[in-house]
Amino acid sequence: MLKTVRKGEWFHIIVPKEWEGTTVEEIFRQVWEAPKKLTHHFRTENKVLVNGSRINWNLPLTPGTTLQIQLFEDEDPQVIPYYYDIDILFEDDHVLVINKPPFMNTHPNNPLKDSNTLINAAAFYLQSKGEIRNIRQIHRLDQNTTGTILFAKHALAGAILDKMLEKRDIKRTYIAAVHGLLRQKKGTINKPIGRDRHHPTKRRVSPTGQEAITHYQLLKDDKNKQLSYMKCWLETGRTHQIRVHLSHLGHPIVGDTLYGGQPVILRQALHAAKLEFSHPMTKEKLVCHAPIIGQLDIFKNIDVYSI
Template sequence: MLKTVRKGEWIHLIIPMEWNGKTLEEVFRQIWEAPKKLTHTFRMENRILLDGVRVNWTLPLHSGEVLQMRLFTEEPLSVIPHFHDIDVLYEDDHVIVINKPPFMNTHPNDTNEDHTTLTNALAFYLQAKGENRNIRQVHRLDRDTSGAILFAKHALAGAILDKMLEKREIKRTYIAAVNGVFNQKKGRINAPIGKDRHHATRRRVSNTGQEAITNYHVLFEDKHKQISIVKCWLETGRTHQIRVHLSHTGHPIIGDILYGGEKKINRQALHAAKLEFHHPITQEKITCHAPVLDLQELFKQIDVYTL
């Protein structure tokens, strides 16, 4: 875990032993895997100091030196702040994890017209704290899916987390209530997913689709009601992946009428219950559990803190 202290717009970071001898260029390129454009911005705008003076990006760093990075500058907001109660699961200067409610889009499709998304609510929340910065969505949840969702609070954290997501280093665990009882109580669904050419928003298992892998484990089943609660975790992140895969196995999610689920409730019974990742700056292991805010009757057998 790296030692950091925030001082105004700057973060002070103590160079760790494992960076000894590396250049700042190598830290950005190899350790953080930051985009070239972002690295260039930090370099040209002198946003990095070493022990209080302008850093030479090509000279080796030494453990114990203090790297100062200007990360917390104000930005013109890209969305209109709009108040909505939000449930914060974790927050620091760099990231924020929210327990997203159902029936809410993650981000606006039209920033001028749509002001009621989670991103707008976060903009209001941060602005009320005096933080006029754009929030950066790392991954997404469908409008009717609830649970833990991760945002970055500045560009460098966002870039690092984007790369971690691409490398499958952010683990997302979901719970779903589905129709039917499984023959196999745990398994791995490896079936590519592509667009359904007969339906604008629907996806389907397709040999020509993108690789998609979902792991599942049955947590509870009611043979009389023909309902199962399953834990799912992803190795890939395709649109509607869990919904498509569970439907493909003959166990559509309850309420998910798009993929054949029974309309017993007013949304698909899918909840992002747990989120695990290493902090993009400090490298600390972060684990967030998201309680179910609705559908308690359906998920009453499940304690998300034991997942």
């Protein structure tokens, strides 16, 4: 874990031993894997200093010196701030993890008109604290799915987390209640997912679709109600992935009428219970658990903190 501190608009990192001989250019492009355009912006705008002075980006760093990066300037928000009392699971100067409520979209379809989404609520929350930021969504959840969602507060954290998500270094674990009793207590569904040409929003397992991998494990079952409670974790993030895969397995999610579930509850019984990732700037290992929200009694006997 890196030694860091914020001072006003600047983020200070004490250069660690493992960065000895590494240049600032290499930190941005190889360690953080930041995009060329963003790296160019930090370099040309003089947003990186060492011990308070401008530096040659191609000279090696010395352990113990202070790398200073201007990360915390005000930005014009790209969405309309919208008041909603959000449930914060983790927050610092760089990232924000929210427990998403049901019946709410993650982001607006039209940023200039729509406002009642989670990212709009996050923008309002930050503004109310005096943080004028263009908050960045790292991944998403379906409208009727609850649980952990990760946001970045500035462009560099956003770029690092985007790359981590692409490399499958962010682990998302869900719980689901499904119809039927599982024959296999755990397994992996490796089936590509594509659009359903007969339905505008539905997806389906398709040989011409995109790679999709879902792992699952049984938590408990209810033989009287013929229900199974399982945890699932993803290697890919396709639209409706868990819903499609579990339906294909023959165990549609309770309440998920789009994919064969029975409407015994008001929405699909799917909750993003745990998020695990390394902090983009400090490398601290973070684990966020999301309590069940939205009066979803079907999960009342599941302890999300044991997932």
